[in-house]
Amino acid sequence: MASTIAGRAQAAYLGLAIGDALGATVEFLTPNEIRHQHGIHREISGGGWLRLKSGQVTDDTTMSLALGRAILDNGGRVEALAAAQAFDAWMRAKPVDIGNTVRRNLVTFRHSGNPQAPPSEHDAGNGAAMRVLPIALATLGQPDEIVGVAVRAQAHVTHHNALSDAACDTLVAMIQAALEKVGASGTAQDLKHFATSLVARHPQFAFEGRRRENPSGYIVETIQAVFQAFFGTDHFEACLIDVVNRGGDADTTGAICGMLAGACYGLDAIPPRWSNALDASIRAVCLTQARALVAA
Numbered sequence: 001m002a003s004t005i006a007g008r009a010q011a012a013y014l015g016l017a018i019g020d021a022l023g024a025t026v027e028f029l030t031p032n033e034i035r036h037q038h039g040i041h042r043e044i045s046g047g048g049w050l051r052l053k054s055g056q057v058t059d060d061t062t063m064s065l066a067l068g069r070a071i072l073d074n075g076g077r078v079e080a081l082a083a084a085q086a087f088d089a090w091m092r093a094k095p096v097d098i099g100n101t102v103r104r105n106l107v108t109f110r111h112s113g114n115p116q117a118p119p120s121e122h123d124a125g126n127g128a129a130m131r132v133l134p135i136a137l138a139t140l141g142q143p144d145e146i147v148g149v150a151v152r153a154q155a156h157v158t159h160h161n162a163l164s165d166a167a168c169d170t171l172v173a174m175i176q177a178a179l180e181k182v183g184a185s186g187t188a189q190d191l192k193h194f195a196t197s198l199v200a201r202h203p204q205f206a207f208e209g210r211r212r213e214n215p216s217g218y219i220v221e222t223i224q225a226v227f228q229a230f231f232g233t234d235h236f237e238a239c240l241i242d243v244v245n246r247g248g249d250a251d252t253t254g255a256i257c258g259m260l261a262g263a264c265y266g267l268d269a270i271p272p273r274w275s276n277a278l279d280a281s282i283r284a285v286c287l288t289q290a291r292a293l294v295a296a
C-alpha cells in the first residue's frame with residue numbers, strides 16, 4: 001500500500017493532520033518556551049493556546065477537508081466559487097481557529113459574491129499554502145497550466161499574492177513529484193530542485209544558512225522553516241519534530257511538513273502512536289478523501 005500513489009496520498013493527508021495536531025500544542029511559543037515546558041515536544045497531546053483535546057486538529061486540516069469535499073462534490077473539478085462557498089460554510093460552523101486574512105476575505109466574499117480576493121501585497125500569509133493538498137491530489141497528472149489555474153482558483157479566495165502563489169505552486173509540484181516518485185530514491189533530496197527554483201525566482205525564500213526559528217505566518221518564514229526541516233532530515237518523524245520545535249506558527253509548519261513528508265516517505269513511515277492519537281473521525285475522513293481525490 002505504502003508504495004502506491006493512493007497510499008502516499010493517504011500518508012500526505014495523515015501527515016497534514018498529524019503535523020497540525022502536533023504543532024498546535026506549541027503554536028506561538030518560542031523554541032525556549034517549548035524547551036522549558038516540554039523538553040523536546042514529540043507527542044500529540046492537545047492543549048496549547050487553543051486548549052485543544054488531544055488529537056484535535058485546527059483550521060489547516062479542516063479547511064483542507066472542506067476544500068477536498070467541494071472538489072469531490074464538483075466531480076473532481078477545482079472551481080473558485082465552490083471553494084469559496086465551502087470555506088464560507090466552514091467559517092459559519094465556528095471553527096476552532098481562523099486566520100485574519102481568511103476571515104476578512106471570506107466576509108468580503110459574503111457581500112460581493114466574487115470568489116477571488118483583490119490582489120494584495122499584504123496578503124502574503126501562509127493560509128492558502130496550508131490547504132494546497134487537495135489541489136495536488138485532484139490535479140495529479142494534469143498539464144502544468146491546468147494545475148496552475150487550479151492552484152490559483154483555491155488560493156485567491158483568501159490570498160491573492162505573488163509570494164503565496166509561488167509557494168503554493170512549489171508545494172503542489174513537490175507533492176505531485178513525490179506521489180509519482182519522480183526521483184527514484186524516494187528521499188527529500190529528490191525534491192530539492194523545486195525549492196532551489198523557487199528561491200531563484202523569489203530570493204526572499206532563501207532557506208540555506210541561518211536557522212529559521214519562531215517562524216511567523218508570513219509565507220516566506222513558514223516555507224524557510226519547512227524546507228530546513230524537510231531537507232535537513234531523512235524521515236517523517238524527525239522532520240515533524242524538527243519543525244514544530246521551532247515554535248511560531250507550528251501547527252502550520254507542522255501541517256505543511258506533514259504533507260510533504262507523508263507524500264515522500266509513505267504510510268509505513270508514519271509512527272503508529274501519532275496516527276492512533278489523531279481524532280478518529282478526522283483520521284477516517286483524511287484516508288477516504290485522499291483516496292477519492294486521487295481516483296477522481
Ligand code: MG
Nearest residue numbers: 058059060251
Ligand atoms: Mg491552525
Ligand code: MG
Nearest residue numbers: 249250251252
Ligand atoms: Mg497556524
